[in-house]
Amino acid sequence: MPPRYRYEEIADDLQKRIAAGEFPPGSRLPSRRELIAHYEVTEPVIDRAMQILRVKEITETLPGVGVFVREQ
Incomplete structure (x- = not known):
């Protein structure tokens, strides 16, 4: 199995x-800042x-508001 990128693991x-x-x-x-701190990665990874x-x-982004879990 090939190694996985950190962003794939986070997703x-x-x-x-x-x-x-x-x-x-x-x-x-x-928030992006909270996720960066939680996963200890850089902004591009998040x-x-x-x-x-x-x-x-799975999610949808509302610019200036945040990322929300989509209704399934």
Whole structure:
């Protein structure tokens, strides 16, 4: 199995946390700054993880407001 990028691991972790109900549909995810501190990574890594969740249609971003879990 090839090594995984950190942003993939973070996206998977957030997806599991969403599935477990930690972030229910309609809820706002932690801010970029909070995620950077929690995962101890840089801003581009968090941005890439957020992009994965958006492409999978798990989250939606409201500019200037935040990232929210989509209603399924």
